[in-house]
Amino acid sequence: MTPRKGIGRTPPTSAPLAADLANMQHAIESAAAGLAEGGVPIGACLVNNRTGEVLGVGRNRRVQMGSAIRHGETDCLENVGRLPASVYRECTIYTTLSPCAMCTGACILYEIPRVVIGENESFLGAEQTLKAHRIKVHLQECKVMMKEFIDMKPEVWWEDIGEEKRANEA
Amino acid sequence: MTPRKGIGRTPPTSAPLAADLANMQHAIESAAAGLAEGGVPIGACLVNNRTGEVLGVGRNRRVQMGSAIRHGETDCLENVGRLPASVYRECTIYTTLSPCAMCTGACILYEIPRVVIGENESFLGAEQTLKAHRIKVHLQECKVMMKEFIDMKPEVWWEDIGEEKRANEA
Ligand SMILES: [Ca+2]
Ligand SMILES: [Ca+2]
Numbered sequence A, B: 001m002t003p004r005k006g007i008g009r010t011p012p013t014s015a016p017l018a019a020d021l022a023n024m025q026h027a028i029e030s031a032a033a034g035l036a037e038g039g040v041p042i043g044a045c046l047v048n049n050r051t052g053e054v055l056g057v058g059r060n061r062r063v064q065m066g067s068a069i070r071h072g073e074t075d076c077l078e079n080v081g082r083l084p085a086s087v088y089r090e091c092t093i094y095t096t097l098s099p100c101a102m103c104t105g106a107c108i109l110y111e112i113p114r115v116v117i118g119e120n121e122s123f124l125g126a127e128q129t130l131k132a133h134r135i136k137v138h139l140q141e142c143k144v145m146m147k148e149f150i151d152m153k154p155e156v157w158w159e160d161i162g163e164e165k166r167a168n169e170a
């Protein structure tokens, strides 16, 4: 494959653009919709950087769909549907929570060049291995949403990250 | 989390068990079913190592479902449905083709301890990063199935791995 500029070659930055905060709101709204359905409140949004178009949103639907693979990011990619490789490569994906190994892998598969992460304190995924600009916005509302959910339904949360309980809860 | 034995601590082996070849047949049959539907012929199968039970199978359904995330392995995990973390940790996943970054990430997320790979010549995924025993069986029928498909529908294949075409086809 021909090397392309800007992917996996520049260090992560922590500076969001103004538009990133607006786009992240779509992810947050999806997370909130998931919570209202009884699900895990994690949301995502895929935006075309060139056109500014919001291509779609998604939310964790493990509970709602009995799903093992519908995380915020993967549900978003699935809702958007099949895209040419060149389109993914001009997108930003917004996610309210640090992406797990599977969702990180999905971003790597499609070479999504920018990933904006709402928070990574409730959970630190495999984001270090992303071959993309990682932008962390440390949004208080993302943290509060996760903290309240984890306190309320810890067993659903642990299942979501492939665990049964924390060692310190044993 | 408490360290657990046997995951990510032993080097890959290339020696399949006798049962692995039988279990791989379920993955191959799923791949063949996908091909008959007009899809990409990649199949997977999840088996409980302790009980020997086949928990489910899956096949790449990008074409059939217009899906961006239904690869063989993820479709298999989705068909099986939500499982406790402890069950994934006693499973083997069989896949007819080397797992991509997303499917590798799914195996890492769920800490699936064994991954049996039918072939990795048509495509070498992110399998090197698997924290699991990797067992390669180099099955001729898996290779032939992929080669015939890639020759027949190259554009569907490239889309599947997040590409549009090979540099050497440009
Ligand atoms: Ca884990
Ligand atoms: Ca690629």
Ligand SMILES: [Zn+2]
Residues within 6 Å of the ligand: A071, A072, A073, A099, A100, A101, A102, A103, A104
């Ligand atoms: Zn995830």
Ligand SMILES: [Zn+2]
Residues within 6 Å of the ligand: B071, B072, B073, B099, B100, B101, B102, B103, B104
């Ligand atoms: Zn895959």
